[in-house]
Amino acid sequence: MKQPILxxxxxxxxxxxxxxxxxxxxxxxxxxxxLVEKRGELCAGQTKGSxxxxxxxxxxxxxxxxxxxxxxxGTPLTELYHPHTLHTKWCxxxxxxxxxxxxxxxxxxxxxxxxxxxxxxDQIKNLEKIRDLGRQLGxxxxxxxxxxxxxxxxxxxxxxxxxxxxxxxxxxVIDIFPPExxxxxxxxxxxxxxxxxxxxxxxxxxxxxxxxxxxxVKGPIKTNFIVNAACGWGDKVCDMAGGGRDWGLxxxxxxxxxxxxxxxxxxxGMVRWPNVPGRLDLVQRREDNILIxxxxxxxxxxxxxxxxxxxxxIKSMAVAKTLIPRISEKDIINTxxxxxxxxxxxxxxxxxxxxxxxxxxxxxxxxLPGIIGALPMAGHVVGMLQNAGCKLVxxxxxxSYRKTIPRFRDLSDEVRNRLIRNxxxxxxxxxxCETVTEGQIIEAIKRGASTEEGVRMRTRAxxxxxxxxxxxxRVVKILARELKIPVTEVKKRSLDSPxxxxxxxxxxLRNEKGIA
Amino acid sequence: MISDNIDVLVxxxxxAGMAAAIQAKESGSDHVFLVERAEELGGLLSxxxxxxxxxxxxxxxxxxxxxxxxxxxxxxDSKIEVLLETMVLRLTADRKVTLCNRNGVKTLxxxxxxxxxxxxxxxxxxxxxxxxxPAGIFTAGTAQRWVNIEGYLPGKEIVIxxxxxxxxxxxxxxxxxxxxVKAVVEILPYIGGLIRNEVQCLYDFKIPVLLEHTVINVLGxxxxxxxxxxxxxxxxxxxxxxxxxxxxxxxxxxxxxxxENELSFMAGVNLGPITGGPLVNERMETNxxxxxxxxxxxxxxxxVDNVTLEGEKAGQNAAEHASGKAAxxxxxxxxxxxxxxxxxxxxxxxxxxxxxxxxxKEPEKGVILKVGDIMTKTLKVVKPxxxxxxILSETHLNRMKKGTTQLVVSCQKKG
Numbered sequence: 001m002k003q004p005i006l007x008x009x010x011x012x013x014x015x016x017x018x019x020x021x022x023x024x025x026x027x028x029x030x031x032x033x034x035l036v037e038k039r040g041e042l043c044a045g046q047t048k049g050s051x052x053x054x055x056x057x058x059x060x061x062x063x064x065x066x067x068x069x070x071x072x073x074g075t076p077l078t079e080l081y082h083p084h085t086l087h088t089k090w091c092x093x094x095x096x097x098x099x100x101x102x103x104x105x106x107x108x109x110x111x112x113x114x115x116x117x118x119x120x121x122d123q124i125k126n127l128e129k130i131r132d133l134g135r136q137l138g139x140x141x142x143x144x145x146x147x148x149x150x151x152x153x154x155x156x157x158x159x160x161x162x163x164x165x166x167x168x169x170x171x172x173v174i175d176i177f178p179p180e181x182x183x184x185x186x187x188x189x190x191x192x193x194x195x196x197x198x199x200x201x202x203x204x205x206x207x208x209x210x211x212x213x214x215x216x217v218k219g220p221i222k223t224n225f226i227v228n229a230a231c232g233w234g235d236k237v238c239d240m241a242g243g244g245r246d247w248g249l250x251x252x253x254x255x256x257x258x259x260x261x262x263x264x265x266x267x268x269g270m271v272r273w274p275n276v277p278g279r280l281d282l283v284q285r286r287e288d289n290i291l292i293x294x295x296x297x298x299x300x301x302x303x304x305x306x307x308x309x310x311x312x313x314i315k316s317m318a319v320a321k322t323l324i325p326r327i328s329e330k331d332i333i334n335t336x337x338x339x340x341x342x343x344x345x346x347x348x349x350x351x352x353x354x355x356x357x358x359x360x361x362x363x364x365x366x367x368l369p370g371i372i373g374a375l376p377m378a379g380h381v382v383g384m385l386q387n388a389g390c391k392l393v394x395x396x397x398x399x400s401y402r403k404t405i406p407r408f409r410d411l412s413d414e415v416r417n418r419l420i421r422n423x424x425x426x427x428x429x430x431x432x433c434e435t436v437t438e439g440q441i442i443e444a445i446k447r448g449a450s451t452e453e454g455v456r457m458r459t460r461a462x463x464x465x466x467x468x469x470x471x472x473x474r475v476v477k478i479l480a481r482e483l484k485i486p487v488t489e490v491k492k493r494s495l496d497s498p499x500x501x502x503x504x505x506x507x508x509l510r511n512e513k514g515i516a
Numbered sequence: 517m518i519s520d521n522i523d524v525l526v527x528x529x530x531x532a533g534m535a536a537a538i539q540a541k542e543s544g545s546d547h548v549f550l551v552e553r554a555e556e557l558g559g560l561l562s563x564x565x566x567x568x569x570x571x572x573x574x575x576x577x578x579x580x581x582x583x584x585x586x587x588x589x590x591x592x593d594s595k596i597e598v599l600l601e602t603m604v605l606r607l608t609a610d611r612k613v614t615l616c617n618r619n620g621v622k623t624l625x626x627x628x629x630x631x632x633x634x635x636x637x638x639x640x641x642x643x644x645x646x647x648x649x650p651a652g653i654f655t656a657g658t659a660q661r662w663v664n665i666e667g668y669l670p671g672k673e674i675v676i677x678x679x680x681x682x683x684x685x686x687x688x689x690x691x692x693x694x695x696x697v698k699a700v701v702e703i704l705p706y707i708g709g710l711i712r713n714e715v716q717c718l719y720d721f722k723i724p725v726l727l728e729h730t731v732i733n734v735l736g737x738x739x740x741x742x743x744x745x746x747x748x749x750x751x752x753x754x755x756x757x758x759x760x761x762x763x764x765x766x767x768x769x770x771x772x773x774x775x776e777n778e779l780s781f782m783a784g785v786n787l788g789p790i791t792g793g794p795l796v797n798e799r800m801e802t803n804x805x806x807x808x809x810x811x812x813x814x815x816x817x818x819x820v821d822n823v824t825l826e827g828e829k830a831g832q833n834a835a836e837h838a839s840g841k842a843a844x845x846x847x848x849x850x851x852x853x854x855x856x857x858x859x860x861x862x863x864x865x866x867x868x869x870x871x872x873x874x875x876x877k878e879p880e881k882g883v884i885l886k887v888g889d890i891m892t893k894t895l896k897v898v899k900p901x902x903x904x905x906x907i908l909s910e911t912h913l914n915r916m917k918k919g920t921t922q923l924v925v926s927c928q929k930k931g
Contacts, residue, residue, distance in 0.1 A: 262778075306737075307646070307647060307648055308644075308647065308649075310644055310646040310732075332641065332644065333642060334641045335644055413621045413623070416620075427616055427617050427620060428601055428617070428618055429553065429603035429616060432553060435603070435605065465639075465642075466637070467639040469636060469655045469657065470636070472658055473658065473661050473666055488668065492650075492651035492738070493738070494738055496739060497650065497651040497739050499651050499652075499670075500669065501669055501672055502669050503668055504669055504693060507693060507694030507695060508693065511694055
């Protein structure tokens with residue numbers, strides 16, 4: 001039987017924060033938008049493995065200063081500032097644009113202080129460069145203070161006791177959980193009519209008269225425009241639409257470490273050494289945990305090389321202890337590796353351009369930071385589509401608000417009781433480390449979570465110190481029950497990640513029948 | 517509606533919690549509450565379907581569910597208020613306890629509290645096994661729940677890292693289920709769990725054991741496809757050139773248990789750096805008056821029978837505290853000395869007979885156990901996996917010099 005072919009005006013390939021932001025922006029218009037993601041859940045690639053703060057000012061200056069080693073001596077530091085790149089523009093605009101949207105989308109966020117500390121001569125020299133460039137650029141870039149030891153310990157009491165000076169900005173970093181941002185954008189897009197297809201890998205792109213056909217493992221989609229937001233896989237997708245790429249993608253990985261919530265008192269915000277080229281040395285609060293990223297950007301040849309190397313964890317912890325000496329290996333509850341994708345054609349900038357031989361195929365190759373600039377990026381992309389002939393008619397009923405799944409852990413007892421009265425399943429705590437209730441898990445499944453990881457990303461169930469040892473079986477059974485599938489069909493994330501391989505006694509019965 | 521006139525509230529209904537609740541009731545408390553977050557009483561006993569329980573306490577060889585059932589029935593018969601699928605969200609130093617279940621969230625103020633939350637398993641993440649993050653890595657206890665309670669097999673070809681008791685028991689269990697256990701890999705030069713499990717679970721089923729080895733790599737991006745193991749040197753670092761790959765679809769971890777003490781932490785209960793559990797005195801009372809603790813949340817026990825005995829002691833003293841009886845002064849501190857990992861309890865009165873329990877650091881043959889200079893005992897062999905019990909009688913305690921505030925417990929090699 002032939003299935004009716006799915007039709008769209010725009011197909012977005014890739015369900016990370018970039019694809020999700022574009023989907024939401026497009027959902028403001030009377031368009032058929034379909035987002036396809038090859039993995040079993042959204043934000044399965046870079047977004048999931050990124051540090052992912054939304055930041056501005058001082059932290060941006062820190063990133064600029066990294067390139068100072070490349071300047072000939074005597075060059076003014078302001079040469080490091082490239083105001084006309086999309087990268088700079090979106091970083092500058094993004095922070096402001098996010099403020100209302102974080103509230104509209106009910107994304108959990110918190111402004112945390114940034115403290116760049118220095119203890120030895122080299123660090124002080126680097127710190128002064130950051131300070132001087134910030135002051136020269138002025139405006140938001142200069143909106144920080146230099147503080148002395150007494151003030152450092154008043155604000156971050158647990159930093160290295162040998163620090164002598166620091167730069168401090170109280171509101172330049174917004175702590176968010178990157179997958180939540182992508183999921184919130186995507187959910188809002190879906191509320192406004194966008195269609196999201198998971199486990200839908202693109203295998204070919206065909207030209208068909210005025211239309212294009214996106215061939216996927218789940219069947220073809222007929223569309224007018226295609227947006228390639230596949231990031232690490234973006235070159236492969238682009239090649240399907242015809243060659244002619246010159247991006248020279250490179251992949252670099254770093255390990256990240258999460259510490260137990262018990263340690264949350266050790267830092268109030270982000271604490272880092274002055275940026276050094278090729279290195280990242282910081283310890284920060286991530287919600288109630290501590291997140292450590294102290295490492296080098298190590299080259300790898302694959303965008304999915306999320307292999308965690310033990311030595312990297314050990315080295316990373318050693319550096320983290322120079323920042324916050326009371327950190328301990330005993331408190332590690334998770335380690336994971338993120339891969340960042342860089343293009344080598346335009347090192348400083350993103351690549352956002354139509355395919356040279358296909359003016360309805362838009363490549364959106366975002367380098368880090370991807371989340372800060374995601375909103376202006378999405379606006380820019382939609383503008384480009386319009387210029388290329390995509391007809392944009394605003395919807396009258398676009399709904400910009402999205403409600404989060406109730407975060408039971410964060411609620412007052414009064415609000416909790418109201419929730420439970422409405423739905424007693426909110427009174428049944430399933431994940432004890434993160435205090436996640438059955439009600440939340442069911443709501444996550446209703447919103448599209450179909451795997452253990454999908455539930456985890458949306459609710460935090462299984463993200464705590466026991467890593468799902470207790471709640472894992474319960475979450476899997478709730479998934480099976482709600483999705484009406486056998487327990488053995490529940491996956492960790494993608495179709496090829498089954499959790500349980502068969503029923504008890506199945507192997508014995510098979511052996512009895514003589515089947516190997 | 518839950519009344520707020522509670523004498524003893526016990527958190528956790530595993531063997532320690534059930535024993536504490538029963539004993540509190542038997543010691544005269546009228547209103548005893550037993551709070552359990554799971555669907556049924558018994559804690560992990562219900563998934564421990566192997567035998568070996570009750571040898572000391574009942575002088576019988578029972579399975580976990582059988583052992584548990586004896587206590588479940590007693591709980592049911594003794595008018596203990598049982599709250600299932602009820603989570604304790606908060607506990608304060610002054611014993612305000614906030615419960616949550618399908619009826620809502622409520623804060624109570626019991627006169628005494630017994631902490632009996634048990635322990636959790638150390639995870640892959642906490643021991644930093646390198647590799648991808650595929651499906652198919654389970655802690656042994658979670659795998660045990662899948663097989664014995666839920667009725668599913670986590671895998672068909674299995675490697676087990678760590679030779680803790682649960683790991684060895686699962687090696688046998690999965691073998692009986694028709695799965696192939698290809699190796700039990702242990703970083704130490706000796707098996708981590710009880711000798712009887714080594715014999716009955718590994719040796720009897722001819723399961724290959726790799727001592728002084730560890731897993732240095734997990735293969736597979738979406739589902740486990742194999743592991744790489746290597747021999748380790750004296751510092752437990754892998755020796756290069758000794759790597760070998762084992763194909764498997766599942767890696768089970770039996771690499772240690774950690775007492776669960778988030779509530780204790782919240783209530784400002786002092787935790788021991790070695791045990792990871794509350795520091796307790798001979799009444800199983802913590803530094804917070806009226807907050808008692810027992811079982812694996814205090815320290816990871818070897819045998820359930822001992823957990824029950826600890827629970828009873830905590831329950832009895834919690835009832836006494838609830839009745840307003842003044843607590844005796846705990847003037848003597850017990851310290852772990854040579855080759856002793858820890859001693860329970862950490863504080864005693866020094867005035868009445870007390871049973872102390874300890875775990876050694878390293879296996880040793882021909883040793884003398886010493887408690888200060890008031891008691892010695894010779895032992896042929898000691899092992900970290902098997903706890904030692906010592907009774908300090910009043911005769912022993914009377915040997916203490918006046919003004920003694922500390923007794924060092926040590927385990928020295930003879931001669």
